[in-house]
Amino acid sequence: MKQEYQDLVLQSCGASSLSVGATIQTLWSGYGEIVRLHLEDCDRPSVVVKHVKFPEDAVHPGGWNTDRSHTRKVRSYQVETHWYQNYSTNQSCRIPACLAACSHGDEMLIVLEDLDVAGYDQRRTSVKDREIRACLSWLAHFHALFMGVAPEGLWPVGTYWHLETRPDELEAMDDAKLKAAAGDIDRILNECCFKTIVHGDAKLANFCFSKSGQDVSAVDFQYVGGGCGMKDVVYFLGSCMEEKECEKRVPALLDYYFAELKLSVKKDVDFAALEKEWREMFAFAWTDFHRFLLGWMPGHWKINRYSKQLTKEVLRKLKL
Incomplete structure (x- = not known):
């Protein structure tokens, strides 16, 4: 790590020295790494640094190495930096504190609280x-x-599979009916009366748990932006349950989500109208992600009977 980056970490944490610890993970397509740094003489024993370095030759697991793909990834790291520097949450939706951030040419650095230390x-x-x-x-x-x-400063429409940013994957689809309906599905989701900011990549792997499993914090805000909250919900459920579990458990889990939403939403929001609209959007949001998968990786395990059934329902509503 460059000396100027080490100096930034030392200054922001008030530490006298640091040592580079383990690599937590490499970033998608070789765009850098996330590492833990151990600190001396300060109140933080360690921090986590997301070090982005744009590669000369990216290697995409699915073979999607295009200028559009690169531009999207660059923008995603700019969005994440802006998020951490300008937005905050509370204990009920915990995120790591951002201690410092900078960018130089083809490199970016985000210094974050170590969630392991925080429990x-x-x-x-x-x-x-x-x-x-x-x-x-x-x-x-x-x-x-x-x-x-x-x-503001985020993706106008959150999620990494948003249709406008994925024309190549749409073109690669074989499902003619869903391809024809993709624009309408996207429009219906975007025209929701009730909009929020969505995490945009709310898979199981992006949640850090306490020992009891009852408390969580979320990481990875590259695709945070505007939209219908159902996009996060369907993506999360699909990331941790297979088709039979979805068929059996989704109704009760949706009830739980809306009960929690009702408890925490501001009193001036018409919750009955919000719940009605977002429940109607559940199948549309699931189908929207299914559309992306069919073009991006047609053999993906998430392309299952449950997803296909919801897609049929949506196409029937659209009279296709």
Whole structure:
């Protein structure tokens, strides 16, 4: 790590020295890494640094190496930096504190609170009902907090699969009916009366859990932006449950999400109208992500019977 970046970390944390610890993960397509830095003589034993360095030759797991893809990723890191520097949440939808951020040419650095030290040191690859509900509660409080807030400096429409940013994947689709309906589905979601700020990549892997599993914090805000909260909900549920579980458990989990949303939304919001609209948007949001997967990776495990059934319902509503 460059000396100027080390100096930024030392200055922002009031530490006398630092040492580079383990790499937590490499960033998608070789765009950098997330590392833990250990600090001396300050009140933080460690911080987590997201170090972005745009590669000369990106390697995409799905083969989507295009100028459009690169431009989207660059923008995503700019959005994430803006998010951490200009937005804040509360304990009900915890995120890591941003301690410093900078950019130089093809490199960007975000210095974040170490969530492991804060008690969110558990990661889950499979979850029980308690953990699922903890994440849905986080999403409900997050959506309530930003209900009606304009996504200034963020993506106008959040989520990494937003249709306008994915024309190549749309073109690659074989499903002619869904391809024809993609624009209408996108429009219907975008024209929701009730809009919030969505996380945009709310998969299980982006939640950090407490030991009990009852408290969570979320990370990775590259695709945060405006939109219908159902986009986050369907993406999260699809990330941690297979088709049979979805068929059996989604109704009760949706009820739980809306109960949490009702508790946390501002009193001047017409909650009955909000719930009615967003419940209607559930199948549209699920189908919207299904559309992306069909073009991006047609063999993906999330392309299942449950997704296909919801897509059929949406196409029937659109009379296609």
